Amino acid sequence: MATMKDIAKLAGVSTSTVSHVINKTRFVSEEISLRVNNAAKELHYSGPSVLARSFKVNRTKTLGMLVTTSTNPFFGEVVKGVERSCYQNGYSLILCNTEGDHQRMRESINTLLQKRVDGLILMCSSLEGERIDVFEHYPDIPVVVMDWGPMLFTSDKIQDNSLRGGYMATQYLIESGHTDIGCITGPLIRHQAQMRYEGYKRAMNEAHLRFNSHWIIESDFECEGGYDAFMKMHHNGTLPSAIFVSNDMMAMGIINAANECGIQIPNDLSIIGYDDIHIAKYMSPALTTIHQPKYRLGQAAVETLLKRLDTQMSDTQVIQLEPTLVTRNSVKILPYNN
Structure with a gap:
């Protein structure tokens, strides 16, 4: 050699x-x-080998990422942004799946730290509010969290403006002539679900529209949850003319359930989702939704980690990316009653 x-x-x-x-x-x-x-x-x-160089410069050029398994392709689209950004910056990515399990999350963090990753990205929103003591023993390892609520450890944070997104979705339904508007939320113990619901309530209150408790149902951000929530709403009696659904996966379940019940979207019921996952435009009808910049979320997480590695920043950062409205075919424009 x-x-x-x-x-x-x-x-x-x-x-x-x-x-x-x-x-x-x-x-x-x-x-x-x-x-x-x-x-x-x-x-x-x-x-020289990557490992030998890393001992010299104290870098392994590797980042670790923890993500919770979900059928929602939203997570995969964010990971794609992380992975591409790592590649462009000469870094490798080790991806761990926590499956929503606290113990598995802790073991995965320990494993990544033992592998001497330069930084960690956490995308495990079901575990928000957890105290992760191991970080106290590795104060020099930067951590970025995504899609997470209040944290009990020091980290930078990347998030979308869910309050604004929920407000925009509901406001669009109101501007389209709807006054009877329901909401299917995600789990309200989760920060992003709560903020989207708060956005819905703010738009309704500003327009002086009434809330119907039968039209507000908490669900789980999954297809099955959307399906079950719609069936419950349907069995409660009269349906609203429109529903703000807090993510596209639940909207997909609602479209399926409505079809089974002989309810046409958007002629009988208008639907607006949230996330703008890749398949949203291929649903039938194509889903009007709030676009969350998933690729940019992943990219921003990597950029923030690398910036912290290269500079001596003392204050933690919260980087908020703004949602946008994507109009397709699932919302019916109603004539205004003057």
């Missing part, structure tokens, strides 16, 4: 010059750099 000494001999330079060219630690003229690189190529020099 070729060494820097072999390259130096072939290129006619000192070993230290070879080191500066390969590690980019000092300016070397273009002519000498070319000789060194050509010699390295000729000798099939592969360079």
